[in-house]
Amino acid sequence: SAVISQKPSRDICQRGTSLTIQCQVDSQVTMMFWYRQQPGQSLTLIATANQGSEATYESGFVIDKFPISRPNLTFSTLTVSNMSPEDSSIYLCSVGGDSEQYFGPGTRLTVT
Amino acid sequence: KNQVEQSPQSLIILEGKNCTLQCNYTVSPFSNLRWYKQDTGRGPVSLTIMTFSENTKSNGRYTATLDADTKQSSLHITASQLSDSASYICVVDDGTASKLTFGTGTRLQVTL
Numbered sequence: 001s002a003v004i005s006q007k008p009s010r011d012i013c014q015r016g017t018s019l020t021i022q023c024q025v026d027s028q029v030t031m032m033f034w035y036r037q038q039p040g041q042s043l044t045l046i047a048t049a050n051q052g053s054e055a056t057y058e059s060g061f062v063i064d065k066f067p068i069s070r071p072n073l074t075f076s077t078l079t080v081s082n083m084s085p086e087d088s089s090i091y092l093c094s095v096g097g098d099s100e101q102y103f104g105p106g107t108r109l110t111v112t
Numbered sequence: 113k114n115q116v117e118q119s120p121q122s123l124i125i126l127e128g129k130n131c132t133l134q135c136n137y138t139v140s141p142f143s144n145l146r147w148y149k150q151d152t153g154r155g156p157v158s159l160t161i162m163t164f165s166e167n168t169k170s171n172g173r174y175t176a177t178l179d180a181d182t183k184q185s186s187l188h189i190t191a192s193q194l195s196d197s198a199s200y201i202c203v204v205d206d207g208t209a210s211k212l213t214f215g216t217g218t219r220l221q222v223t224l
Binding site: 004040041042043044045092094099100101102103104105106108 | 116144146153154155156157158161201211212214215216217
């Protein structure tokens with residue numbers, strides 16, 4: 001299993017600002033995933049972050065809006081840039097392999 | 113387009129009662145189907161994972177079934193407890209680079 005922590009757990013931000021979310025895993029993992037969960041919606045994959053290479057973004061998500069860092073095998077950050085109220089959501093970090101996936105507790109972001 | 117649909121959207125039951133949650137999917141190819149429990153303010157936690165050849169799997173009071181022919185799954189909760197109050201999310205893995213399709217979840221509330 002993997003234990004994942006995220007910081008901050010929640011934040012309220014003003015429109016136009018940026019927020020960086022940190023994800024720490026208690027073991028080394030190859031792939032880390034960033035998800036968004038909008039109110040009442042299912043989880044949507046934003047991007048996959050591999051150490052030593054650029055993140056792979058899903059359709060509808062771009063690096064300028066959601067830059068990701070992956071400096072080592074236990075840590076990653078997701079930045080939500082130039083925020084608007086539509087970015088209000090829960091952002092979840094996840095790690096996993098072929099048959100199991102573990103999720104962090106999430107970061108609840110509210111943009112006013 | 114891969115889709116996972118869950119029903120009901122929400123459910124209220126009395127403590128001690130049983131309930132069954134439904135999941136229909138149109139995901140191809142199919143690798144495995146997972147049920148997750150997501151407490152409010154927490155990340156999803158895995159309950160069961162079933163591959164194509166498995167048609168039932170239990171985890172304590174949780175029993176999942178899978179009919180790969182009709183592409184349906186159910187999660188049965190026996191003798192519900194207040195702590196079962198959560199969202200239950202059905203997730204299908206198509207086996208390609210950890211690409212998961214999430215349902216929108218069933219919100220279960222267990223009351224006294």
